[in-house]
Amino acid sequence: MNRKLARTLARGVTLIEILIVLAIIGLIAGGVAVVAVPQLEKSRIKQAQIDARTIRPVAEQYRADYPGECPTMAQLVQKKMISDATKGTDPWDQQYKIICADDDIIVISAGPDKKENTADDIRIPELPAGGK
DSSP: OHHHHHHHHHSOOOHHHHHHHHHHHHHHHHHHHHHHHHHHHHHHHHHHHHHHHHHHHHHHHHHHHSTTOOOOHHHHHHTTSSOTTOOOBOTTSOBOEEEEETTEEEEEEOTTTTOSSSTTOEEESOOOTTOO
Protein backbone atom coordinates (compact mmCIF):
# COMPACT_ATOMS: atom_id res chain seq x y z
CA MET A 1 0.00 0.00 0.00
CA ASN A 2 2.83 2.36 0.82
CA ARG A 3 4.33 1.86 -2.66
CA LYS A 4 1.00 2.65 -4.39
CA LEU A 5 0.61 5.88 -2.36
CA ALA A 6 4.16 6.97 -3.25
CA ARG A 7 3.52 6.36 -6.97
CA THR A 8 0.25 8.38 -6.83
CA LEU A 9 1.96 11.32 -5.12
CA ALA A 10 4.87 11.31 -7.59
CA ARG A 11 2.57 11.25 -10.62
CA GLY A 12 2.09 15.06 -10.90
CA VAL A 13 -0.78 16.83 -12.68
CA THR A 14 -2.36 15.79 -15.95
CA LEU A 15 -2.90 17.95 -19.00
CA ILE A 16 -6.67 17.89 -18.41
CA GLU A 17 -6.23 19.28 -14.88
CA ILE A 18 -4.04 22.10 -16.20
CA LEU A 19 -6.59 22.92 -18.93
CA ILE A 20 -9.41 23.02 -16.40
CA VAL A 21 -7.48 25.45 -14.20
CA LEU A 22 -6.67 27.67 -17.22
CA ALA A 23 -10.34 27.68 -18.26
CA ILE A 24 -11.38 28.79 -14.77
CA ILE A 25 -8.75 31.56 -14.78
CA GLY A 26 -9.99 32.68 -18.22
CA LEU A 27 -13.60 32.87 -17.01
CA ILE A 28 -12.58 34.94 -13.99
CA ALA A 29 -10.47 37.30 -16.14
CA GLY A 30 -13.34 37.72 -18.60
CA GLY A 31 -15.74 38.60 -15.81
CA VAL A 32 -13.33 41.18 -14.41
CA ALA A 33 -12.88 42.74 -17.86
CA VAL A 34 -16.64 43.11 -18.35
CA VAL A 35 -16.86 45.10 -15.12
CA ALA A 36 -13.54 47.00 -15.29
CA VAL A 37 -13.49 48.34 -18.87
CA PRO A 38 -16.62 50.56 -18.57
CA GLN A 39 -15.32 51.90 -15.25
CA LEU A 40 -11.99 52.78 -16.89
CA GLU A 41 -13.76 54.91 -19.52
CA LYS A 42 -15.83 56.68 -16.84
CA SER A 43 -12.68 57.44 -14.87
CA ARG A 44 -10.98 58.89 -17.97
CA ILE A 45 -13.95 61.21 -18.55
CA LYS A 46 -13.89 62.35 -14.92
CA GLN A 47 -10.12 62.93 -15.09
CA ALA A 48 -10.50 65.06 -18.22
CA GLN A 49 -13.18 67.14 -16.47
CA ILE A 50 -10.94 67.63 -13.43
CA ASP A 51 -7.99 68.61 -15.64
CA ALA A 52 -10.08 71.12 -17.60
CA ARG A 53 -11.42 72.64 -14.38
CA THR A 54 -7.82 72.99 -13.17
CA ILE A 55 -6.51 74.51 -16.42
CA ARG A 56 -9.28 77.10 -16.75
CA PRO A 57 -8.39 79.32 -13.74
CA VAL A 58 -4.72 79.15 -14.71
CA ALA A 59 -5.62 80.31 -18.23
CA GLU A 60 -7.74 83.11 -16.72
CA GLN A 61 -4.75 84.21 -14.64
CA TYR A 62 -2.53 84.15 -17.74
CA ARG A 63 -5.05 86.28 -19.60
CA ALA A 64 -5.13 88.76 -16.70
CA ASP A 65 -1.31 88.94 -16.72
CA TYR A 66 -1.09 89.21 -20.51
CA PRO A 67 -4.20 91.12 -21.70
CA GLY A 68 -5.35 90.39 -25.22
CA GLU A 69 -3.53 87.03 -25.42
CA CYS A 70 -5.24 83.66 -25.37
CA PRO A 71 -2.84 81.10 -23.87
CA THR A 72 -1.96 77.67 -25.15
CA MET A 73 -0.96 74.75 -22.95
CA ALA A 74 2.64 75.21 -24.10
CA GLN A 75 2.62 78.86 -22.98
CA LEU A 76 1.19 77.93 -19.56
CA VAL A 77 3.97 75.39 -19.06
CA GLN A 78 6.64 77.77 -20.42
CA LYS A 79 5.56 80.54 -18.02
CA LYS A 80 5.61 77.92 -15.23
CA MET A 81 1.95 78.47 -14.46
CA ILE A 82 1.48 74.73 -14.91
CA SER A 83 4.04 72.16 -13.81
CA ASP A 84 6.62 70.95 -16.34
CA ALA A 85 5.61 67.41 -15.36
CA THR A 86 2.15 68.03 -16.83
CA LYS A 87 1.80 66.51 -20.29
CA GLY A 88 -0.92 68.95 -21.23
CA THR A 89 -2.89 66.19 -22.89
CA ASP A 90 -6.17 64.58 -21.95
CA PRO A 91 -6.50 60.89 -20.99
CA TRP A 92 -6.73 60.01 -24.70
CA ASP A 93 -3.41 61.79 -25.44
CA GLN A 94 -5.03 64.70 -27.28
CA GLN A 95 -3.98 68.28 -26.50
CA TYR A 96 -6.41 70.31 -24.40
CA LYS A 97 -7.74 73.25 -26.40
CA ILE A 98 -8.10 76.67 -24.76
CA ILE A 99 -10.52 79.09 -26.42
CA CYS A 100 -10.90 82.72 -25.40
CA ALA A 101 -14.37 84.02 -26.22
CA ASP A 102 -15.14 87.57 -25.12
CA ASP A 103 -14.48 87.60 -21.38
CA ASP A 104 -14.76 83.83 -20.96
CA ILE A 105 -12.22 81.04 -21.29
CA ILE A 106 -13.29 77.60 -22.46
CA VAL A 107 -11.17 74.47 -22.05
CA ILE A 108 -12.07 71.58 -24.35
CA SER A 109 -11.02 67.95 -24.63
CA ALA A 110 -12.05 66.09 -27.77
CA GLY A 111 -13.19 63.18 -25.59
CA PRO A 112 -13.07 59.43 -26.18
CA ASP A 113 -13.62 59.62 -29.96
CA LYS A 114 -10.73 62.14 -30.32
CA LYS A 115 -12.85 64.29 -32.68
CA GLU A 116 -13.78 67.88 -31.91
CA ASN A 117 -17.36 69.18 -31.97
CA THR A 118 -18.99 65.83 -31.20
CA ALA A 119 -21.39 64.85 -28.43
CA ASP A 120 -18.68 63.29 -26.25
CA ASP A 121 -16.50 66.43 -26.05
CA ILE A 122 -15.60 67.56 -22.55
CA ARG A 123 -16.07 71.30 -22.24
CA ILE A 124 -15.51 73.51 -19.21
CA PRO A 125 -17.63 75.53 -18.62
CA GLU A 126 -20.28 73.17 -19.86
CA LEU A 127 -22.80 74.30 -22.43
CA PRO A 128 -26.20 75.33 -21.09
CA ALA A 129 -28.96 72.81 -21.69
CA GLY A 130 -30.02 72.82 -25.33
CA GLY A 131 -26.87 74.64 -26.48
CA LYS A 132 -24.27 73.41 -28.93
